[in-house]
Amino acid sequence: MIVLDNVTKRFGLRKVLSGVSFHAPRGAITCLTGMNGVGKTTILKAIMGLTPIQGGSITIDGRTPHPAMYERVVFVPDHLPMPGSMKVAECLSFMNDFYRNWNPERAQSLMKMFKLNPKDRVRALSKGTAAKLNLVLGLAMDAEYMLMDEPFSGIDMFSREQIASVFSSELIEGRSVILTTHEVREVEHLLDHVVMLDNGKVTRTFDCEEVRIREGKSVVDVMREVYTTP
Ligand SMILES: Nc1ncnc2c1ncn2[C@@H]1O[C@H](COP(=O)(O)OP(=O)(O)OP(=O)(O)O)[C@@H](O)[C@H]1O
Numbered sequence: 001m002i003v004l005d006n007v008t009k010r011f012g013l014r015k016v017l018s019g020v021s022f023h024a025p026r027g028a029i030t031c032l033t034g035m036n037g038v039g040k041t042t043i044l045k046a047i048m049g050l051t052p053i054q055g056g057s058i059t060i061d062g063r064t065p066h067p068a069m070y071e072r073v074v075f076v077p078d079h080l081p082m083p084g085s086m087k088v089a090e091c092l093s094f095m096n097d098f099y100r101n102w103n104p105e106r107a108q109s110l111m112k113m114f115k116l117n118p119k120d121r122v123r124a125l126s127k128g129t130a131a132k133l134n135l136v137l138g139l140a141m142d143a144e145y146m147l148m149d150e151p152f153s154g155i156d157m158f159s160r161e162q163i164a165s166v167f168s169s170e171l172i173e174g175r176s177v178i179l180t181t182h183e184v185r186e187v188e189h190l191l192d193h194v195v196m197l198d199n200g201k202v203t204r205t206f207d208c209e210e211v212r213i214r215e216g217k218s219v220v221d222v223m224r225e226v227y228t229t230p
Pocket residue numbers: 011016034035036037038039040041042043
């Protein structure tokens with residue numbers, strides 16, 4: 001389980017996170033939602049130790065993250081972090097050379113699933129295809145936790161459905177995912193747990209199944225209530 005307790009974060013004088021607390025349960029898909037600039041990406045980066053926090057604590061399975069622990073956690077950024085001159089196949093061999101927990105068999109299955117061409121150059125990939133390759137690079141790692149920043153952003157409906165199908169497949173099963181998205185309506189059936197953010201604070205956290213069964217509401221219904229209530 002990943003736990004944030006009263007986390008504060010400033011960029012210069014500007015407070016971006018003001019006492020953020022939530023937990024992302026093991027084996028579940030947790031979604032961070034909120035308007036542009038509320039701090040979703042900053043939270044993912046803070047969990048990865050890529051940006052320092054000024055207060056509070058972040059723990060992974062009860063321990064303060066240390067470098068060796070990050071082999072169990074993968075961060076998939078909102079853009080493909082590979083140079084345009086590289087071919088898709090070269091991206092895969094780079095990952096294989098660089099990361100001990102790279103799983104080449106899983107990478108090949110994902111390549112087939114997404115119909116990616118190993119000979120294509122990164123610069124020639126469409127936005128959706130680049131997003132799929134980005135996802136391959138993350139999902140092919142043998143990691144328990146996956147942090148994904150906007151995996152559905154700017155992607156057409158069919159590619160989005162294909163990417164969404166990964167989240168209900170054995171490729172994700174047993175792993176814990178924290179993702180950020182603005183496309184909640186399209187992916188809400190995949191989500192287990194939602195953390196809503198506003199003004200650098202958590203405004204509500206809830207279990208999706210519980211609000212569906214107990215309150216008969218969808219994730220979007222709850223979001224509308226929270227964000228439109230003055
Ligand atoms: N390196 C940085 N230096 C200064 N300010 C930053 C930096 N990174 C992020 N910020 C600011 O912190 C705030 C939170 O940014 P963040 O990217 O975490 O938001 P977000 O919720 O992911 O937004 P979006 O939905 O647009 O992706 C924003 O106001 C942003 O301008």
